[in-house]
Amino acid sequence: MKNIRSIKTSTRICAIIGNPVAHSLSPAIHNAAFAALDLDFVYVAFRVEDVNQALAGMRALENFRGMSVTIPHKIEAMKHVDTIEDVDRHIGSINTVIKDNGKLQGLGTDGPGALKALMNAGVVINGKNVLMLGAGGAARAIAFTLASYGGPAAIEILDINETILQQLATDLTAGTDSVIKSNKMTDNTLAEAMAAADIVIHCTPIGMHPKEGISLVPVALFRPGQVIFDIVYTPLETKLLADARSKGLQVVSGVEMFIHQAVLQFEQFTGVDAPIEVMRRVVMEQLKL
């Protein structure tokens, strides 16, 4: 196990920036992974108000290798990095900054983390109808990633907020080759969309602690063969997932997306395969506290 006395002048630093960051699991996850592989890295947390100055500092401090970027800086951080992949530019937010030869590269691992969570669960996206519930930041990242790399037959998006819904549908249609449908969420549109969906991805805060015990989807709408993915992971099993499981459907927990976005960040930071079981164990331990 790695003692802090092993930190040297060569040690590279990674950090989460956000506001707040006090409840972040990222230092525990990444330090456990660095320690497991005996890598010369350390991970800390910085509450940040001025993301521009924080990134300026990252540039100036040579051993500062990587950042995890969280709320409220995921959009603003894009403006202060040197390079961004097209898909991340479409998504409009990033959650990771890597410094290489003094240049800052911005990228997102939320969408790829969701894709990896689905793939690891054996879910086939190619040719399937995907229903996204919610059109906020997480839905944008997941929808663009699935539309770009997953090959779905169609993606339908429902939200009660028609402004962000139309924006996302327009951007997806312009930025990807996928068939995109969108509808204001009502009892009727939800029932119709559920009747067509193979994969349902829930991206709203409904069912999240402390408002657990509620679900957007009436149990009667589930159909055999559907896969239900809830990006909420507090509680570990939301009412949506419990309901779906009770009907015999395959469920994917948001905790898998959370783990995989961290795994992808870790691999960007270090260039080596992440010790995923170590990271999963830390997440589970921390979430059960």
Add this chain to the structure above:
Amino acid sequence: MKNIRSIKTSTRICAIIGNPVAHSLSPAIHNAAFAALDLDFVYVAFRVEDVNQALAGMRALENFRGMSVTIPHKIEAMKHVDTIEDVDRHIGSINTVIKDNGKLQGLGTDGPGALKALMNAGVVINGKNVLMLGAGGAARAIAFTLASYGGPAAIEILDINETILQQLATDLTAGTDSVIKSNKMTDNTLAEAMAAADIVIHCTPIGMHPKEGISLVPVALFRPGQVIFDIVYTPLETKLLADARSKGLQVVSGVEMFIHQAVLQFEQFTGVDAPIEVMRRVVMEQLKL
């Protein structure tokens, strides 16, 4: 012993900035001290070219608590902090930055570290004639500290560079109440100054690794009762100190100044008494490698 897995979102970060920093002992010293007292701190190293941007980053990254500042940034760093003590303003350089409530305070611990090394060795400065050999940055810090807090009868300074010599003498006369003398260093002025000196402080690089084995002071000039302090600490015993010891004089090693400047930084970072024996042990282990 403190594992890096114990790093949390509350952990405060300290760092050395300089260029180069690869050979700095500071991470080893401070992390050992944090671990010994089980403090929620970690210390890293950043090579830095743009000290202004590095300090901007320190401001923006909330848990960034303290910096050790080393060559070549000790002068430039002063321009980018919010508050500086008068004595440090006179010295014209700082080696420490502390962030408190978002404000950066610059201060120097080199001079106080030298004063503490002398005091801990039982050396009385009050009423004594102090001879400084060299008028560079370290000599400035030590001379101002001794003149401000030591109460010497007089401080005489010798250097071969008359420009920095006159500047230091002028600044000391203007900024302190001490009697200040200065002379271009020659065989004659050195002999005369040694004849009057009670305490000799060597602040030039002569005798430092890899040019060890030479000394500025001919053995014949030593007088009984003199104290010889060499701020060079590689090698641990310079030829100057070995010569002085062979004549039965009290000697003070630069390693004590180095340890005490780190002790004073640690106490600024943490607000608690430093575990000095832990820090001394790390310095000795590292210097003997």
